[in-house]
Amino acid sequence: MGAFLDKPKMEKFNEHGEGNGVRYGLSSMQGWRVEMEDAHTAAIGLPHGLNAWAFFAVYDGHAGSQVARYCCEHLLEHITSNPDFRGGGPGGGIEVCHPEPSVESVKNGIRTGFLQIDEHMRAMSERKHGADRSGSTAVGIMISPSHFYFINCGDSRALLSRGGRVHFFTQDHKPNNPLEKERIQNAGGAVMIQRVNGSLAVSRALGDFDYKCVHGKGPTEQLVSPEPEVYEIERSDAEDEFVVLACDGIWDVMTNEELCNFVRSRLEVTEDLETVCNEIVDTCLYKKQGVDSIPDLAHVMCVLATERIPNLPPGGELASNALSSNPLYAGRKASAVNGTAEWMCVRWRPMS
16 A cells, blocks of 8 residues: 655654634654655634634545645635535525524535545546545544534544543444445445455545446445545533544554543643644554553553642653653664554643
């Protein structure tokens, strides 16, 4: 599914921003891949009069970066400009006909936007005589003044921490899931070694047009579907803490609860979301090694977060990247990165 480098690129790319009462930070790493295949979108204030809205997404590319890059630049416009998002009104923008689109309109518009951009990319690929065989998962959140709209297509994942616990998380689209497997088999395919036709490890994705050419089947009935699952959740200003969006490289080594507890403990020490994101990447690198002689860092952070250590803030001012000075960790660090990785944390401004 892609060529590899002789040595991994360990440098991290960071970004942060804030507005409309939210702050975000992200961290990404190229790893062993010959190019960075992941991408992201972070937009505060959306087009067509949705100035109080925001949109964040992470795209986990495979077999190349083309689809992920195109989606990060164009998916949001495909969503917000289609008639379904505007409530089906002919012509005119949201600011003219529908100042605040309904929940169902937003959900329908997100779905239509995914199908539209996938068909658009297919047409571009065919004009290039099928040169692009890449694909990408997509996980995101659209935030309105009243609702969260969680969006997932593939095996990346989003979760919401509310009231000190995991309140919601998206479901991964894997080929061996019963409903996904049924669709694959109905399209004439098979699930082998938990992969579509023994090759692709996700059952829904944008791009991957080699798996979307079954005659007589619609776009959502193919071996690989571009249709996202969209979930709406009413916001709770009193209890909502943060949202995490991450590719499968993070979830492969940390459970929902572990990641939430880790983030929560770090936010007791620092408000720098870039730092928190970097520490998660470093921690996941460490956890892939399974070094028994080093305590599990996520567990250490959770324990220290509950301790009242004299003259130190909660968490004891420990940072996960301090592990790099440990020879047991440093000697194994490079071998832990088996692909690109990207994740993002979105948080509401702390209440004064």
